[in-house]
Amino acid sequence: MVKADGYGHGAVAVARAALAAGASELGVATVGEALALRRAGVTAPVIAWLHAPSTDFVAAVQAGVEVVVSTPGQLDAVVAAAHRLGRTATVGVKVDTGLARSGVSERDWPDVCALLKDEALVLRTVMCHLARGDEPGHPLNAGQAAGLDDRVVDLRRAGLRPQRVHLANSAAALTDRSLARDIVRTGIAIYGRSPVPALGDFGLTPAMTMTAEVAQVRRIRGGQGVSYNHAWVAPADTVVGVLACGYADGVPRALSNRLPVHINGRRFDGVGRICMDQLVVDLGHDGGGVTEGDRAVLFGGAGVTAGDWANATGTIDYEILTGIGGRTERRYLPPDSMTPWAARARSS
């Protein structure tokens, strides 16, 4: 799954890495995301399953993107696109087996089955999404799997031959083999984050390390208020570092005054408001040996994780990771060099 720009890691780079590592196909939410992969030269099968009325199905069919539909209306639109292009369209169906979000409802199912027989369509995928995949053993998981299997039987009875049936997300793929069908749709796990933190890290290594350069180091007097509203006042003479990174880059402003960072392996506290473009770190009275140009590790590699940020701000690490972006520069390391950035920088 490389939706949401590869969970904030860069969809194209993740797609290439995943395919090189053996992934058989890619999944994104929208046709727009799928077309961006095609424009970057990714030719592997891509499914897209979330469509608003303005979705350009002609462009999707033309680019060989597999449109996975949730309504008869979407299927009609794909048929129309295929006719307009004078070619067949590969499609999938997402069925609602209990999530009650997108997916073909029970009511629409007979219509969808009938429409799928259109000669302009080739049915490839039948999928559903779990409501409680991160609650291993919950009876709804087996219930949704059985619902999906029933729909596949319906389709076979109608003379259709789906080629790919799947429902497992990362949590299901890692905790319950009985939910595997032809393939699994791993998202968060391929980025090295646990889909069920309560069960541990499953031996996964977080792929993303977020760092920021120390833009400025300066001495300030005790009693001096720092950054907007002077939300932190230096209790004594100290040295602060200004990092070129802020909430526009994905650092939650809610972590103001409680953001630990690591510089050259030492832990320092973020102080004062986290601003749009910068944040301030207390380096202590001796400056902690930090100089301008050093790299601060915000999470990944140095003890702090995206999950810690999530816990501290009342969210999940999915939201933290997908929020990293804007002008953030991404640097990709070869798979065998997943050493924390700071350690690499020091050793090179």
Ligand SMILES: *Cc1c(COP(=O)(O)O)cnc(C)c1O
């Ligand atoms: C996001 C998504 C996934 C991946 O979920 P993870 O929890 O990140 O593994 C799988 N399937 C669908 C339909 C999704 O929307």
